[in-house]
Amino acid sequence: MDTIKVGILTCSDRASAGTYQDESGKAIEECLRRYIRNPLDIFYIVCRDELEQITKHLCAFSDEQHCDLIVTTGGTGPAKRDVTPEAMEHVCDKMLPGFGELMRQISLLSVPTAILSRQTAGVRDCSLYVNLPGKPSSIQECLEAVFPAIPYCIDLIGGAYIEANEDAITVFRPKQKSTFAIKERGKMEVAPFINSPTIPQTIQTPKKLTHLNANLHPTMVDVSHKESTIRKATACGKITMSQEAFLSVVEEKNKKGPVLQTAIIAAIMGAKKTSDLIPMCHPLLLSGIECNIKEDKESCAFWLFVEVKNQGNTGVEMEALSGVSIGLLTIYDMVKAIDKEMCISDIMLLQKSGGKSGDFVNTHIQER
Structure with missing residues (x-):
């Protein structure tokens, strides 16, 4: 099982100055440890809301620590010193606006000011970057919404293979019909596996219990979409x-x-x-x-x-x-x-x- 390298960056003037203890970075780590079965190697930094500092740390997470997933919290609002999205756009090769769209949609169900949030996501080399809001409660809400797409996204860019804890969250990977990916950092090779005697365990999707939701609460399955x-x-x-x-x-x-x-x-x-x-x-x-x-x-x-x-x-x-x-x-x-x-x-x-x-x-x- 691959070790997943994760960078967590809290962007906050006050947390960086020690005015209050950072709870947001801890909330991100707790969620990820609950969602991911793999061993995690966490790199954690708190920095000021300054474009140069944020950019430097974001680049280092990918280029030096070779993180598969980099998650930021804070600095996504409209205030003058909220510059995390600008730093993301500066370091990423490709932007993934769908992450931010979904997070805003989820947050708007709780608070109307969520429309002011500018969080987004992007890719640099084999690293996926995701912006999250600053409040721990909003972090869990948004991360639960977008995480189902994160493992497959990291597959596509050549990162490590994330094995999700299906008891905590359900992720999506399309069924592999004719190929499997042998992944190395920065390189992806495709090989046939139909009728192959040795198929990697990692591509076998475990059966999950449908009577528990992502919060492990009992639920009666909705069958309205099924054919009669x-x-x-x-x-x-x-x-x-x-x-x-x-x-x-x-x-x-x-x-x-x-x-x-x-x-x-x-x-x-x-x-x-x-x-x-x-x-x-x-x-x-x-x-x-x-x-x-x-x-x-x-x-x-x-x-x-x-x-x-x-x-x-x-x-x-x-x-x-x-x-x-x-x-x-x-x-x-x-x-x-x-x-x-x-x-x-x-x-x-x-x-x-x-x-x-x-x-x-x-x-x-x-x-x-």
């Missing part, structure tokens, strides 16, 4: 019991009534009530639920199969699994007077169809 298709899912599970309990069910001698028929009704109800039981599941209009129970005499067990179908923009896997779980629990409840050591096991998704991810068949079922 016919979706089907089948799940199964098993309950194993003593021979006495098994015969009481098969021979319909259980005092609580017909166990298997009741379990099927419970499975249907469980599938329909999934969104009430599982916090992040969407309420769905199910178009069909079919349940079957098979006896396993050798193991004194019953297998319950639940197939759920609907037409919508999210899958029904959880409905099938919930139906199986509730159905098997119902069998346990009705037979526990005879055998309290019954074991519910092997609850799994057998197959699903429909939706963007396509069809799925559980290939491990034959091993069980």
